[in-house]
Amino acid sequence: MLTHERTNEKIIEPLLFELSQPGHNPGRLPEVDVPAADLPVELTRADLPLPEVSEIDLVRHFTRLSQLNFSVDTHFYPLGSCTMKYNPRVNDWAATLPGFLMLHPYQPEATTQGALRLLYELQQDLGAIAGLPGVTLQPSAGAHGELTGVLIIMAYHRARGDEKRTRILVPDSAHGTNPATAAMVGYSVTHIPTDARGNLDLDTLRAEMDDTVAGIMLTNPNTLGLFEENILTVTSLIHERGGLVYCDGANMNAVLGITRPGDLGCDILHYNLHKTFSVPHGGGGPGAGGTAVRADLAPFLPTPVVARRDDASGPEYYLDYDRPHSIGRIRAFYGNFGNAVRGYTYIRSLGPDGLRAVSENAVLNANYIRVRLTGVYDLPYDRICMHEAVFSGRQQAKLGVRTLDIAKRLIDFGIHPPTVYFPLIVEEALMIEPTETETRATLDTFIEVMTRIAREAQETPDLVKEAPHTTPISRPDDVAAARKPVVRWQAGG
Numbered sequence: 336m337l338t339h340e341r342t343n344e345k346i347i348e349p350l351l352f353e354l355s356q357p358g359h360n361p362g363r364l365p366e367v368d369v370p371a372a373d374l375p376v377e378l379t380r381a382d383l384p385l386p387e388v389s390e391i392d393l394v395r396h397f398t399r400l401s402q403l404n405f406s407v408d409t410h411f412y413p414l415g416s417c418t419m420k421y422n423p424r425v426n427d428w429a430a431t432l433p434g435f436l437m438l439h440p441y442q443p444e445a446t447t448q449g450a451l452r453l454l455y456e457l458q459q460d461l462g463a464i465a466g467l468p469g470v471t472l473q474p475s476a477g478a479h480g481e482l483t484g485v486l487i488i489m490a491y492h493r494a495r496g497d498e499k500r501t502r503i504l505v506p507d508s509a510h511g512t513n514p515a516t517a518a519m520v521g522y523s524v525t526h527i528p529t530d531a532r533g534n535l536d537l538d539t540l541r542a543e544m545d546d547t548v549a550g551i552m553l554t555n556p557n558t559l560g561l562f563e564e565n566i567l568t569v570t571s572l573i574h575e576r577g578g579l580v581y582c583d584g585a586n587m588n589a590v591l592g593i594t595r596p597g598d599l600g601c602d603i604l605h606y607n608l609h610k611t612f613s614v615p616h617g618g619g620g621p622g623a624g625g626t627a628v629r630a631d632l633a634p635f636l637p638t639p640v641v642a643r644r645d646d647a648s649g650p651e652y653y654l655d656y657d658r659p660h661s662i663g664r665i666r667a668f669y670g671n672f673g674n675a676v677r678g679y680t681y682i683r684s685l686g687p688d689g690l691r692a693v694s695e696n697a698v699l700n701a702n703y704i705r706v707r708l709t710g711v712y713d714l715p716y717d718r719i720c721m722h723e724a725v726f727s728g729r730q731q732a733k734l735g736v737r738t739l740d741i742a743k744r745l746i747d748f749g750i751h752p753p754t755v756y757f758p759l760i761v762e763e764a765l766m767i768e769p770t771e772t773e774t775r776a777t778l779d780t781f782i783e784v785m786t787r788i789a790r791e792a793q794e795t796p797d798l799v800k801e802a803p804h805t806t807p808i809s810r811p812d813d814v815a816a817a818r819k820p821v822v823r824w825q826a827g828g
């Protein structure tokens with residue numbers, strides 16, 4: 336019995352304007368307690384048709400709309416590479432403590448010692464986890480951390496008078512933000528192919544690596560969910576010719592407390608606090624993408640960093656602006672403070688053993704799915720995976736059922752689709768990241784549903800191709816919705 340199966344009835348959600356009834360009123364406005372003033376005529380409109388609804392209808396309307404959404408709190412969300420793990424409520428409790436919530440970024444340092452200490456200790460923790468001691472908390476997202484890191488690569492080479500390095504190497508499996516970042520900073524991008532085992536192709540790497548290369552952007556585990564087996568060879572090859580190794584830490588959820596990127600030869604790494612450290616993602620609030628660097632690169636970190644005094648010349652924790660080699664400021668103030676508190680709370684509530692258990696269970700859960708769905712879907716790189724398993728829907732595509740259709744059909748069973756068509760090197764890719772926070776029962780339900788959809792692809796393909804059947808809108812034009820959103824209701828339109 337599939338516990339998540341929904342009925343095939345369409346949910347019809349009326350628009351607020353359709354609920355409107357003349358004379359209905361959501362409540363009384365408070366008495367005006369300021370002198371009346373005439374509004375500028377260009378701001379007023381006589382023909383503004385506002386819906387007339389009672390307060391309870393208004394509340395029900397928006398509550399129902401919010402319930403149509405998918406979220407980690409309501410549904411299994413195996414979105415590969417995004418690490419949609421449960422966000423513990425204790426993080427929010429800490430972030431909303433009045434002493435943190437009511438702070439102003441321009442308060443004197445003497446009055447913000449607790450907050451500065453938290454930021455300082457988070458820098459220390461992230462440095463220890465990566466094995467890269469210099470940390471900035473300024474970046475607002477992974478891509479922003481990448482930008483910070485690649486600007487540091489450029490600053491490092493320039494400081495050495497090494498101006499000939501114009502290229503960055505990027506694996507063909509990389510997330511799109513990697514080549515985009517390198518290009519944005521002004522480097523040209525050389526793509527390195529992936530070999531048959533899902534590792535970087537060493538022959539091409541050797542052939543491409545010369546003293547025009549500023550560095551490599553490497554994701555480990557890579558976006559195939561596989562540990563880069565030749566990582567030590569790769570990082571030595573880059574270092575021998577004077578390049579730097581930038582590690583994309585989006586997949587740190589797989590290696591916490593097990594291995595440190597710094598020990599593998601990474602020089603710079605960004606974290607996604609909103610993936611690895613259970614901070615909500617973009618839609619749930621801006622992310623956070625702290626960046627860690629090896630000790631000799633620390634002078635290039637953005638200004639300010641949070642520092643600690645060991646004498647009594649001022650408050651113990653302070654913002655250090657005296658950084659002549661810094662790449663400068665990359666964001667207002669000191670990073671996303673509320674999310675720093677959430678990430679810190681997560682790290683401190685788990686401790687070193689707890690963090691290691693996070694990764695061990697993330698890897699275990701992904702391998703459970705990998706093994707149980709092998710044979711149901713193609714597995715292009717058939718070896719033990721890390722925290723995510725990348726399948727291919729190419730067998731189903733031969734039956735006319737594309738990966739997109741499988742993703743859409745999952746919605747009918749109350750499951751958020753996995754990441755699809757990424758990484759680009761996997762045909763009809765289905766990138767599944769269950770995370771460590773899911774129970775065995777949820778994984779079993781997911782496996783059962785995926786198996787059922789594979790059977791439907793053979794027996795009743797139209798059922799899959801026309802999915803989802805349970806949502807108010809079935810197949811919107813995603814591109815038009817993003818590029819030409821219709822955000823305003825117009826009578827008759």
Ligand SMILES: Cc1ncc(COP(=O)(O)O)c(C=O)c1O
Binds near residue numbers: 476477558622624
């Ligand atoms: C491997 C990888 N690198 C970088 C990023 C960029 O991170 P962000 O979305 O926080 O900018 C992502 C995001 O999904 C990713 O999966």
